[in-house]
Amino acid sequence: MAWELSDMDELKHAYQVVLDNNVEIAGFGDHGVTKGLYIRDPDGIEIELFIEAPEFEKTPLQEILTGGTLQGTTAD
Template sequence: MGEPPIHPQTAIGHVHLKVSDLERAVRFYTEVMGFELMQRWGDSAAFLSAGGYHHHIGLNTWESRGAAPPPRRTTGLYHFAILYPNRKELARAFKRLLDHGWPIEGASDHGVSEAIYLRDPDGNGIEIYRDRPREEWPRGADGTLAMHNAPLDFASLLAELEAEPG
């Protein structure tokens, strides 16, 4: 008998990113992405969160102050993902990117989720996404997931915000 599989309620927690310019990174993650600054460690680290948690994102310059982004086509983190609780909140995050003129690199409807891809000022890949309810996930004839890469319907996504006042 092998080891039991990982517990289904296991979650991946926060991410720590090496950045070259702490002030620039804090501005991006607070102003463009909407995270809240929770704590600073002088001019070398900052901790940001959603909803007052101790931190979801740690930023530091301990080994990277003034450094260039890692070159493409090397190993390392491809991207980290920020899960929004529903489609409306993903739409709100997307609109925030548009309002700040922040470029996106791609977007997909994966069947199980809708995702938008971008990079932070240091070149770190970010996926912002929302999951569909499990009962809506596409499945093959054998019951396995049938994820895909279809174009994301931006107009439909932004229409989530039309009912909002102001």
Template sequence: MSQTDISPIRVDRIAHIVLFVKDPEASAKWYSDVLNMKIVARAGDGPYKGGVFLSFGVSDHDIALFPGEPDASRGKEFEHIGLMMAGTNMDDLRRNYAFFQERGVEIAEILDHGVSIGIYFYDPDGHMLEVFCQRIGTDDGASQAELNRNEGQANPVSPERL
């Protein structure tokens, strides 16, 4: 096996889940009441408008709830799985992007969330995943505060700016 056959992707853990739901506010109340989650932020304008970000206490968000299409069929509630990289710097993210390019992985987009920068991509069945570089620490509540302040920012990043 050559060096180029070894994947540079080093996932540390599943970091968050994003679900499409009928009513993000009602669902957020349920997650708060039933799972004791904290509402961290509500998305302002942009692609996540109407979304609610919830945390179990440490991360900026563990579950996000976005408005789904009214006529979505069952199974369309799922938006993406966020995979926090074991390496947390931009060089790691650039290496991941290059690896995806070499392998012909379909990349959906690259987004700057303020708290992190992520590469969104598809598996062979069309499920979207994200590998990301956490930019603001989660230990002291700083990432929660920033996500709240920036209202779920999702600014596109060109590959050249990685």
């Protein structure tokens, strides 16, 4: 399942909500102009929260959201 968010600010907010609620982060996706945050629901089902962001094409999402740290991640 995937949910498209409106912009990077909304994805950053979603990332903070995920951290604040101890939601499992499965990884970060960089697919050209699409950036995705992968999380797991309580049943272990993976969910992608993504945006189309050509202005961030060359910057890894993990770097944008975490400042280059691994805060909150369980996988790369």
